[in-house]
Amino acid sequence: MQILLWLSNNLRLHDNPALNTAVELAKEYGNDARIYPLYIVDPTDPWPMQGARRWWLHQSLEKLGQTFGEYSCPISFFKGEPSDILNTLIVDATQAIICSADFCAHTEEQQAKIKTLCDSKGITCRKRSGALLFNPYTNTNKQGNIYQVFTPFYKHSVKTHPPSAPQDTPDNESLHRHLCKKSLTNSVTLNELNLLPTQNWADNFQQHWQPGEQGAQGTLNNAISDVIKQYSNDRDFPAKKGTSQLSPHLHFGEISPRQIWHTVANQLSPEDNEAFLRQLVWRDFSYSLIANWKDFPEKSFKSRFDNFNWKQNDKHLLAWQKGLTGYPIVDAGMRQLWQTGWMHNRIRMVVASFLTKHLRIHWSEGAKWFWDTLLDADLANNSAGWQWVAGSGADAAPYFRIFNPMTQSEKFDKKGAYIRKWIPELSALPDKYIHAPWEAPSVILKEANITLGKTYPKPIVDHKAARESALAAYKETNEA
Ligand SMILES: Cc1cc2nc3c(=O)[nH]c(=O)nc-3n(C[C@H](O)[C@H](O)[C@H](O)COP(=O)(O)OP(=O)(O)OC[C@H]3O[C@@H](n4cnc5c(N)ncnc54)[C@H](O)[C@@H]3O)c2cc1C
Structure with a gap:
């Protein structure tokens, strides 16, 4: 029995609801159930990933590959329109497809197609979000409208739906048992995705960044020990290291915002953490705009x-x-x-x-x-x-x-x-x-x-x- 786990914007093991759902289903299906993690580079995306991020993505996938490698599980890589790729991957043994929500128009269209495909074939289709603190579709004011102003959005979100606790990483035994031990048919290698820029422009990035889940955890720990307490004083001074530099890690889903929220809230007093956590909620506010006004990236809101x-x-x-x-x-x-x-x-x-x-x-x-x-x-x-x-x-x-x-x-x-x-x-x-x-x-x-x-x-x-x-x-x- 096969479960296809489409990784997209959640490149981590910890607090990854898509992975957790895959493991729960695998346990339900029995000892023979295997989870196939896969990543698709999508050339049909109207906002394709460009230069700088392709460098990061390569490093991040390499690191995630090493983590899955500890369970002898390869990640399968593909290039193409995700709904087409997943269609070709479905075999008799396929029981479920698990996707991660990312709230952009193109991905949602792809996921709708995948859902239709699964329904027509009697396959379970689950969409899980680990990318945000709050649900951008249900986080509304008393009139049921989406917030267009940050402060009420912030107050409402934090007061009425404080972020839920992060989920634990699935236990080792289940991962060993249920993660697949071979790639999917027609999968290419990471290098064949050709993500790395051909110019030497990206060479400098290596000195500044450590992509991957471990790098993200280290960045969070450094921010807690050296940055967040002074955040409200230092955050506007570009010569200081006054901000966390978590943004690329968050973008690629190498760390979940819930984990950041709860770790910071547990380790620092409200006085020391509030300015930083409030800023983290701006990210959710942006997602609420893009989720509810799909042409926001192309069109002036006003x-x-x-x-x-x-x-x-x-x-x-x-x-x-x-x-x-x-x-x-x-x-x-x-x-x-x-x-x-x-x-x-x-x-x-x-x-x-x-x-x-x-x-x-x-x-x-x-x-x-x-x-x-x-x-x-x-x-x-x-x-x-x-x-x-x-x-x-x-x-x-x-x-x-x-x-x-x-x-x-x-x-x-x-x-x-x-x-x-x-x-x-x-x-x-x-x-x-x-x-x-x-x-x-x-x-x-x-x-x-x-x-x-x-x-x-x-x-x-x-x-x-x-x-x-x-x-x-x-x-x-x-x-x-
Ligand atoms: C013109 C413009 C373009 C921007 N483009 C991006 C972008 O493509 N990607 C991106 O992640 N951020 C973008 N930002 C927001 C912000 O500049 C970055 O999130 C921040 O500088 C990242 O650094 P940090 O991780 O050290 O942030 P910190 O100050 O440590 O904040 C922690 C996290 O909170 C979130 N955050 C902080 N400030 C904002 C903000 N103003 N809006 C939304 N989320 C925020 C980020 O996820 C950030 O990593 C943009 C801002 C402007 C003005």
Whole structure:
């Protein structure tokens, strides 16, 4: 008897409801029941996994393969449309297919097809979610509506449905007995999925990250001992290690948000854990938006922004992508992203505001670049983050809130440590001028070995003029 366990976004053993369900069913079916874990790379996904995350996925699958290997169980790999692949995998012995919920339109369509297929063949089909703290479809206000504002969403969720406890990993004996000992027919190898980038761009990632369930647990432990107590004070300062850096682990499901919630809540007092846990709930809020407004990644939530006078300027877009705008805090963030596959949250807001307001380029262009380059690129969080900054999202910052790159930099990177780290060509500038090098007298620039326009760009737009022009465009949209 065979149980097909489609792994998708839950690449772990601990608190993995899909795996637990598979083991429960296997026990029910008897000693001969075998669970076949499988991973499918889906080229039909309209939001296919790109560069940075493909690197992570390869490492993560390799690590998970080693874990299943301890039970002599291989993971089977496939490329294709999941419903087609699963259709071809069904044999007489197939009793059940277990999927993990991920709430995006494309996966849900695939899962609906799989359910129909199973129903037509008399096979059990189960969908389990271990990716969120709360159910995004049932977490509604008194009128039965989905929340569009974070604070009431947060209060309601935490008070009325506190996250349930994580599930234990299935016992060793059951795993030894029920995990399969051979791959499925026509499975390819992990290397044949061709996930690793061909350029050496991803080589740096290895120094910064440890993908896999063990790496995720280590990251959580470090966050508990070194980060979360000071989170409310340190989280906005990009030169400090003031945030957990759990985001790629959470995205790939190497750790469950429930486990994070309960471990943090058990080990730290409410005073020390509240700011962090509240931030974790933003992730659920983003998922609630994407689950209930399926076109959220493509369309401005506020339709008023459909008529906004966005600009198309490839030169400006490229300068932003390469970290060559002439605004140090923006450029530092874009270079951190390119070199490490991650960017600090405060700086994500600054660079997103710069793109959508100073350069007036559509938020979707920024979201696409993040999609390709972030290791934690997540359809729900990325779409929500961009729409929040652009002003077009639910509960978004108003469009007229335009981040001033110099003020942000002076406030959150006063001594320029973050800027100097990512823009070494500015490292010799005194603190006074690090936030706006164009204001430095020529003798200071010379002493610091800087020629603006040559060794570091002049600002590609004038801050004041860009700000006024963005506000005027917004006013026009409002009046239209
Ligand atoms: C323009 C923009 C794009 C973004 N794109 C993504 C993305 O693709 N993937 C992604 O995971 N996050 C995204 N974020 C949210 C946030 O920047 C990251 O989750 C955070 O920086 C990750 O670092 P951390 O794990 O150290 O976070 P911590 O501060 O330690 O927070 C812990 C966890 O809580 C969640 N979280 C924290 N802040 C937010 C937030 N504002 N919104 C939603 N969840 C949050 C994350 O899962 C995070 O790992 C984006 C934000 C902006 C402004």
